[in-house]
Amino acid sequence: MKKTVFLGALTAAGLTAAAASAATLDDVKARGKLICGVNTGLTGFAAPDANGVWHGFDIAICRAVAAAIFSDPDAVEFTPTTGQTRFTALASGEVDMLARNSTMTFSRDTDLKLDFVAINYYDGQGFMAPKSLGVTSAKELDGATVCIQTGTTTELNLADFFRVNNISYEPVPVENDAMAAQQYLAGACDVFTTDASGLAATRATFENPGDHVILPEIISKEPLGPAVRHGDNAWGDIVRWTYYALVAAEELGVTSANIDEMAKAPTNNPEINRLLGTEGEYGAMIGLSKDWAYQAIKAGGNYGEIFEKNIGENTPIGLARGLNAQWKDGGLQYAPPFR
Amino acid sequence: MATMTEPVSEPFHFSMLIYDRRYRSMTIQVAALIGFLLILSWLVYNTKVNLETLGKDFNFGFLWNRSGYDINQTAIPYDSNSTHFDAALVGLLNTLMVAFCGCILATLIGVLVGVLRLSKNWLTARLMAVYVEGLRNVPVVLWIIALFAILTNTTPSPNQFRGENPTASMLFNDSVAFTNRGTYIPRLVFETPALGVLIVFILSVAALIWFRSYAHKRQAATGDILPVFWIGLATLIVPSVLAFFVLGQPISLDYPALKGFNFQGGFKIENSFVALTLALSLYTGAFIAENVRAGIMAVSRGQTEAAYALGLRPGRTMNLVILPQALRIIIPPLISQWLNLTKNTSLGLAVSYMDLRSTLGGITLNQTGRELECMLLMMLVYLVLSLIISAVANVYNRSVKLKER
Numbered sequence: 001m002k003k004t005v006f007l008g009a010l011t012a013a014g015l016t017a018a019a020a021s022a023a024t025l026d027d028v029k030a031r032g033k034l035i036c037g038v039n040t041g042l043t044g045f046a047a048p049d050a051n052g053v054w055h056g057f058d059i060a061i062c063r064a065v066a067a068a069i070f071s072d073p074d075a076v077e078f079t080p081t082t083g084q085t086r087f088t089a090l091a092s093g094e095v096d097m098l099a100r101n102s103t104m105t106f107s108r109d110t111d112l113k114l115d116f117v118a119i120n121y122y123d124g125q126g127f128m129a130p131k132s133l134g135v136t137s138a139k140e141l142d143g144a145t146v147c148i149q150t151g152t153t154t155e156l157n158l159a160d161f162f163r164v165n166n167i168s169y170e171p172v173p174v175e176n177d178a179m180a181a182q183q184y185l186a187g188a189c190d191v192f193t194t195d196a197s198g199l200a201a202t203r204a205t206f207e208n209p210g211d212h213v214i215l216p217e218i219i220s221k222e223p224l225g226p227a228v229r230h231g232d233n234a235w236g237d238i239v240r241w242t243y244y245a246l247v248a249a250e251e252l253g254v255t256s257a258n259i260d261e262m263a264k265a266p267t268n269n270p271e272i273n274r275l276l277g278t279e280g281e282y283g284a285m286i287g288l289s290k291d292w293a294y295q296a297i298k299a300g301g302n303y304g305e306i307f308e309k310n311i312g313e314n315t316p317i318g319l320a321r322g323l324n325a326q327w328k329d330g331g332l333q334y335a336p337p338f339r
Numbered sequence: 340m341a342t343m344t345e346p347v348s349e350p351f352h353f354s355m356l357i358y359d360r361r362y363r364s365m366t367i368q369v370a371a372l373i374g375f376l377l378i379l380s381w382l383v384y385n386t387k388v389n390l391e392t393l394g395k396d397f398n399f400g401f402l403w404n405r406s407g408y409d410i411n412q413t414a415i416p417y418d419s420n421s422t423h424f425d426a427a428l429v430g431l432l433n434t435l436m437v438a439f440c441g442c443i444l445a446t447l448i449g450v451l452v453g454v455l456r457l458s459k460n461w462l463t464a465r466l467m468a469v470y471v472e473g474l475r476n477v478p479v480v481l482w483i484i485a486l487f488a489i490l491t492n493t494t495p496s497p498n499q500f501r502g503e504n505p506t507a508s509m510l511f512n513d514s515v516a517f518t519n520r521g522t523y524i525p526r527l528v529f530e531t532p533a534l535g536v537l538i539v540f541i542l543s544v545a546a547l548i549w550f551r552s553y554a555h556k557r558q559a560a561t562g563d564i565l566p567v568f569w570i571g572l573a574t575l576i577v578p579s580v581l582a583f584f585v586l587g588q589p590i591s592l593d594y595p596a597l598k599g600f601n602f603q604g605g606f607k608i609e610n611s612f613v614a615l616t617l618a619l620s621l622y623t624g625a626f627i628a629e630n631v632r633a634g635i636m637a638v639s640r641g642q643t644e645a646a647y648a649l650g651l652r653p654g655r656t657m658n659l660v661i662l663p664q665a666l667r668i669i670i671p672p673l674i675s676q677w678l679n680l681t682k683n684t685s686l687g688l689a690v691s692y693m694d695l696r697s698t699l700g701g702i703t704l705n706q707t708g709r710e711l712e713c714m715l716l717m718m719l720v721y722l723v724l725s726l727i728i729s730a731v732a733n734v735y736n737r738s739v740k741l742k743e744r
């Protein structure tokens with residue numbers, strides 16, 4: 001008799017656990033803050049400043065989601081994760097979402113039970129080498145020692161690239177970007193390979209960035225995007241549409257400078273009105289307040305502003321919009337209609 | 340029926356399960372067993388529920404899929420087309436390599452330091468004490484990282500060996516290169532006649548074994564001591580060397596040489612391997628030294644005095660009288676130090692050494708997302724490894740144990 005009661009209690013506990021993890025939004029609201037898995041420190045994408053405040057392109061997504069939920073871009077806690085720990089951290093519920101230079105792939109989306117809700121940076125894998133090495137193409141790297149971050153897609157692409165081109169290499173596996181940079185600068189490897197955006201960001205932190213070249217070959221597609229746990233579609237929708245709100249804002253010309261003006265009263269562009277909540281009940285449809293998108297955009301500006309501020313051409317990282325321009329400008333960033 | 344009554348006529352009732360000493364221990368054990376089984380079933384059940392919630396299954400099939408990644412130190416043929424199982428095997432061999440070299444080195448260091456710490460020479464004894472305390476009291480992972488940092492930061496890169504006026508040069512007649520990527524040493528290349536040399540060598544070993552037992556018997560019978568060491572050494576080396584030249588030098592050396600980005604040819608010892616093995620040996624050696632010291636001090640002083648009285652020199656006293664007795668005390672804790680060292684090899688991750696933890700428990704785990712499977716498998720492997728080591732060591736322990744006749 002006792003045993004049945006005990007097992008019954010266990011079942012109930014198991015079920016509550018399951019139910020709790022099915023409604024991430026409720027968990028986040030109850031906690032009062034969002035927990036966002038980010039990388040351990042990649043200038044421009046996610047890195048804490050001298051005061052411990054996180055900044056970056058990925059950080060901005062987290063802050064936008066926090067602002068959409070709490071109207072407060074600071075209601076978020078950042079958990080640094082390595083290439084190896086990130087998906088476990090997400091799957092186990094340690095973080096609510098990941099915004100960590102993570103490539104969307106078939107197996108991650110299906111077998112690992114993640115959902116990549118959007119692509120915030122279309123990237124590809126590149127190589128960086130010291131100028132003094134005199135290498136001009138990745139195909140000349142026969143016999144080179146290559147620093148590579150373990151647990152990444154780039155590790156697998158690297159093996160494929162050298163196999164396909166019938167050249168050899170020696171991998172030096174490293175845990176994170178900081179260690180890779182240290183090994184690379186110490187000359188323990190000839191080249192460093194990762195996402196091209198990551199290379200640019202890492203190079204920007206070097207003492208003499210000009211001494212290093214990024215080789216012309218881009219050997220893979222790395223669509224990087226925020227991810228959530230598979231199964232909680234309502235939560236996935238929130239992250240996805242928060243991101244699209246930022247992209248749509250750029251397309252519609254809503255910026256952090258003019259957003260207050262535009263949100264004061266309905267404008268004569270209905271889509272802007274729907275986006276900013278001056279028309280319709282779009283917030284309620286995803287369980288958020290009327291002005292959720294207004295708050296999200298206000299947090300750090302629209303997609304273009306976030307890009308320019310953190311990694312754009314006027315920052316030390318100096319990335320061009322390229323594939324990440326708006327679709328109207330020949331890029332791939334394209335927000336579905338807010339309707 | 341009355342004749343069958345037990346001495347205590349009191350009838351059994353339930354409170355006796357707790358208050359009666361005859362039943363109490365049984366009651367406690369049964370309760371503990373039930374409690375243990377409940378916790379275990381809860382753990383299994385919880386895991387099952389949570390895996391289901393995540394929509395994950397429990398399946399080892401991934402081990403047979405293509406791994407897709409490369410490993411820099413492989414003792415068996417392996418490339419990115421091999422399976423995850425092969426990768427795990429490569430990792431296991433790398434683990435074993437460190438464990439094997441580490442245990443030997445740690446034991447040598449431990450015995451040496453332990454004996455020297457008891458030295459009458461004040462400075463030697465003090466230095467050894469500093470060594471033991473210094474190493475024992477700092478976490479081993481820091482030693483591993485420190486050694487690795489020293490190896491990568493103080494050695495030249497292959498580039499520095501290049502050009503008209505290289506800033507670095509190879510050692511030992513251009514045969515060894517220390518670089519920040521590893522140490523390159525010449526590699527032995529065997530041609531077919533090398534088999535002859537091998538056979539001669541094996542015969543020499545057999546001869547050596549025979550000679551030792553002969554010398555032993557002779558010493559027992561006549562008291563004469565033969566210079567076993569020198570004759571033994573000669574038996575071991577001279578015939579093989581002769582065979583080597585007679586057979587036309589079938590064993591040659593392949594020297595490392597700078598080619599392209601790196602040294603090619605020869606044999607490369609990864610810096611991560613050296614750092615890991617050395618740090619683990621130095622660290623574990625400090626613990627073993629203490630075991631050795633304790634073992635020696637436990638042998639009564641009278642033994643030494645008796646040996647001296649018989650005219651044995653200090654060295655022989657140590658080798659023939661003290662150490663054999665001390666071994667009995669030293670070996671059980673020594674086994675546990677070996678086990679520690681073996682398990683600590685998993686810290687290789689800190690310096691990117693591709694051991695079992697880094698392949699199966701690192702890249703494979705991460706690329707396949709099979710956390711539970713990989714972790715369980717890894718725990719099983721370490722468990723089996725430890726059990727084998729302690730089984731082997733226990734057999735040895737039994738053979739040196741004090742035999743009661």
Ligand SMILES: N[C@@H](CCC(=O)N[C@@H](CS)C(=O)NCC(=O)O)C(=O)O
Nearest residue numbers: 039040041102103152153176177198
């Ligand atoms: N996109 C690849 C690589 C991701 C990755 O590890 N990126 C690096 C640099 S682009 C990073 O975020 N490093 C920061 C860190 O180590 O924390 C993946 O998803 O597997």
